[in-house]
Amino acid sequence: MTTKPDISIIIPFYNEEDNVINVYNALKTVLEKEQYAYEIIAVDDGSRDDTWNRLKSLAESDETLRAFRLRRNFGQTPALAAGFDKARGQKIITMDGDGQNDPEDIPLLIKKLDEGYDLVSGWRKDRKDPFVSRRLPSILANKLIKRVTRVPINDLGCSLKIYRKEIIDHIQLYGELHRFLPVLAKWVGARIGETPVRHHPRKFGQSKYGISRTIRVLLDLITVKFLMSYSTSPIQIFGATGIWFIIFGFLSGIATVLMRLITVNGEPIRTMTRNPLLIIAGVSIVIGIQFIIMGLLGEINIRTYYESQKKPIYIIGESSDKHEM
Ligand code: UDP
Numbered sequence: 001m002t003t004k005p006d007i008s009i010i011i012p013f014y015n016e017e018d019n020v021i022n023v024y025n026a027l028k029t030v031l032e033k034e035q036y037a038y039e040i041i042a043v044d045d046g047s048r049d050d051t052w053n054r055l056k057s058l059a060e061s062d063e064t065l066r067a068f069r070l071r072r073n074f075g076q077t078p079a080l081a082a083g084f085d086k087a088r089g090q091k092i093i094t095m096d097g098d099g100q101n102d103p104e105d106i107p108l109l110i111k112k113l114d115e116g117y118d119l120v121s122g123w124r125k126d127r128k129d130p131f132v133s134r135r136l137p138s139i140l141a142n143k144l145i146k147r148v149t150r151v152p153i154n155d156l157g158c159s160l161k162i163y164r165k166e167i168i169d170h171i172q173l174y175g176e177l178h179r180f181l182p183v184l185a186k187w188v189g190a191r192i193g194e195t196p197v198r199h200h201p202r203k204f205g206q207s208k209y210g211i212s213r214t215i216r217v218l219l220d221l222i223t224v225k226f227l228m229s230y231s232t233s234p235i236q237i238f239g240a241t242g243i244w245f246i247i248f249g250f251l252s253g254i255a256t257v258l259m260r261l262i263t264v265n266g267e268p269i270r271t272m273t274r275n276p277l278l279i280i281a282g283v284s285i286v287i288g289i290q291f292i293i294m295g296l297l298g299e300i301n302i303r304t305y306y307e308s309q310k311k312p313i314y315i316i317g318e319s320s321d322k323h324e325m
């Protein structure tokens, strides 16, 4: 390919043999109509059906289609990460390879991005999936995530999204965190927008996820929330907890002594060895010290994390400096 594309469209495929052609055709129609300088990056996530052969034969006659096959089924997040690594466009679009997203929405996403966002997420307002197993858990999870992370997105699970490359370049994906991309993006300072998009029922193949996804999403939420606070300053999270434990321990200790010293009718209120507060005092102080030590270990951790990668603890968005080479 000679010209460098402006727009990269990344599509992960896992056992989607009957969707490949339709998704490709629908996408191609829109991209050609809008006359974008584009590339399509198809990532076959170790499919066991005919997906790869179909992608390969499409790619043979279309140089805008770049197809890659992962050695095994790594999962949607690694498949997307592979796509991000290959993408050369300044604007990166992701969508599903199952025909549920509508490529007709792409111009909409681009328009919205150009209004001054770094990431625009699709919102499946009229989602075509089963209610109890998919839509209901999704609504609840989205509400919770919105509250915990304060990222104003109503439908994190929608794959149809557009990103500026410089944002993606700052994000490292792990596990199944592709669903939290807007949260991770917000963390690196992205301006985030949302726009309603169409959604179609799955015509061929099966969904790769079931209701068990809900628990995994919750666990991921804990990770993301924790990392967001932890990587700023571990001693602040652990240390504060530790200090409260120690204060509580000391107060219990003082109470134990007072209860021994103050007498009623010549008898102490409680002797120290018979007072459960004594144990509570000891345990609390030990726990408190442990927390502070964990905070300190965390501090060492983040120094290793940043310094081993020579990663700054800030990200510059723009500059009007003439002195730097
Ligand atoms: N996918 C993938 N690897 C996986 C699971 C899914 O590449 O291990 C792809 C799948 O082919 C589809 C997209 O990710 O293009 C979304 O998957 P699916 O449609 O099953 O999710 P749902 O829309 O039901 O949430």
Ligand code: MG
Binding pocket: 096, 098, 100, 202, 207
């Ligand atoms: Mg789907």
